[in-house]
Amino acid sequence: MKTTILLFALILFTGLLTLQAQEQNEALTILEKVDRNLSAQNRIFESSMTIHGRRTSRTITSKSWSRGEKEALTEYLSPASEAGTKMLKLEDQLWIYTPSADRTIQISGHMLRQSVMGSDLSYEDMMDDRKLTEVYSAEVVARDTLGGERVVVLQLTARRGDVAYPVQKMWIDAEKFVPLRQEMYARSGQLLKRVDLFEVRRIQDRWFPTRMVYRDMLKTGGGTEFTVSSIVFDTQIPEHIFSKASLR
């Protein structure tokens, strides 16, 4: 009898371990598919960002060029007060140029955590373009539906210290492998930001969400709506774009 119980416990334990390993493998596979959809060698896109403040809403349009995860240039196109302002990211450094002051200013340290133009995005949010699989380990924590779509809920835990959000929860479309919702948490477990992603479209050979609503949970505004109006992946971008000379 004792031997039977021991054998049963062993089978159960092994089964659980196998199940856990399978789930981790599944989570990693899902995350890799998400990376394939969201990451690219380079891309050029135009977008509008509508910031719903506590009192007013304002829309800013911009054009961005990015290469890999370390180089990006954004030029603000409107409104007139912001037009001509450029932001350049090279490695882990960020510069902003504004024609009104004719100055190039480097943003560093804690300033990177500040809001960009009063939006719910920080400079860090805009700069961090690393593949999720490079930064996080994942596990499947639930299967659910969201907005009528079947989703797999992944819990991501940072494997490195240089991340803005040590823990994330991600609702991933089980068919298109695009996140439909993201929740970013501090190490303490406090919810810092929530992103809802909509209008997933087939662009070139990937699925890509073209409308995102960011909400900084520590702010009282109405969130920031980020809409991609056009995007091109893996195209040729001239070398000079990613140099400080392109700022002026």
Next chain:
Amino acid sequence: MIVVSLGALLTVFLYSWVKGVMGDSIEMSSNFDTGDVKVVTRAYARQADQYPNDLAILGVDTLLEALKAGFPDMDWAPRIRFGALADFPDSLGETRGQGPVAGWAVDLLGEGSREPERFNLPAAIVRGRMPESRGEVLLAENLASRFDAGPGDSFTLFGTTMEGGFTFVNYTIAGTVRFGATGLDRGAVLMDLQDARAAFAMEDAAGEILGFLPVFHYDDRMAQEVVSRFQAGAGSGDGISGQDQEYAPVMITLGRQAGMAEMLVYAEAISGMLIFLFVLAMSIVLWNAGLLGGLRRYTEFGIRIALGEDKGHIYRSLLWEALVIGSIGSILGTFVGVVFVYIFHHVGFNFSSMMQQASMLIPGIMRPAITPAIYYIGFIPGVLSMLLGNALAGRGIYKRQTSRLFNELEV
């Protein structure tokens, strides 16, 4: 009588001095931060410690006119508080160094503005001069030194407009100042209100409007009366009546602003204790004077008793004399004390030459306060102590026995 007069004079002067110094510490908070009353939007008031300029008052000019009409005796000062990044360029215009700054935008250039005086400017200027034109600012000396910047140098202020957009504005350092508080000296900037309005897209807007009562030191009852009248409609203007209630202006007294109620109680308690101790000490001195005066007249009382004068009459006459001397001495002492208080209140004691480093938060000139109490406080030691001292000394009158009296008087 001279002793009583001196005692009353010292009591009056030191009372008003203690009140003045304590009142100055409250006044400093009023000048820098709270005003005697402050007008902000309801939403701003809830997060006032963050200076949320996106919740600032709009239609400030209309509101200011209404406030000036409703409360003509008061001085109203719109201000903008902000946080930003000061970026110091090298010769090529690249970032040489940068640091966060806390900023005050006040009416520095307006004709007849009392704001420079409230900030103890230009006494607190370490290098350079006061701003004389738009685009010139004052910077904390420590911040300027840290980035090897000084008068004539330029820097860029990088901040956020009222709507949340970027703002980059180049300013010239007109002078550097010492605030006298470590946090502010590490990074603070003082600029003209119009410059800040242009930089932060706050035309006809202000984060707060500070109101200053026409009294030297903060008067909570008077401030509350102003708030009551404002709530009843005085000074609230027509231009803001259509605004969303969330952004409607509300008026708050200094005593109702964060941490100030405790500070008022603390200042009141400290000044009360100091005044009590001083009046007590002075009372003991004058009581002792009265006591000694009574005892010196021991022989006189003996003769008067021997001549058949009633003991009660002698005692009452002693008290009357004490009352008259105390009253005349107190009136004289109070008069001279009040004159001194008025003179020094007007002129002030200038300690700045004794201080190695004058700063905005440590006023170089201190003044005694003029309050109703200076007209009667001198009578406490002057009259009451004299009466008490003589009353105690006079108790001996009733203990004198006629049989021993002749022996004492060697008759």
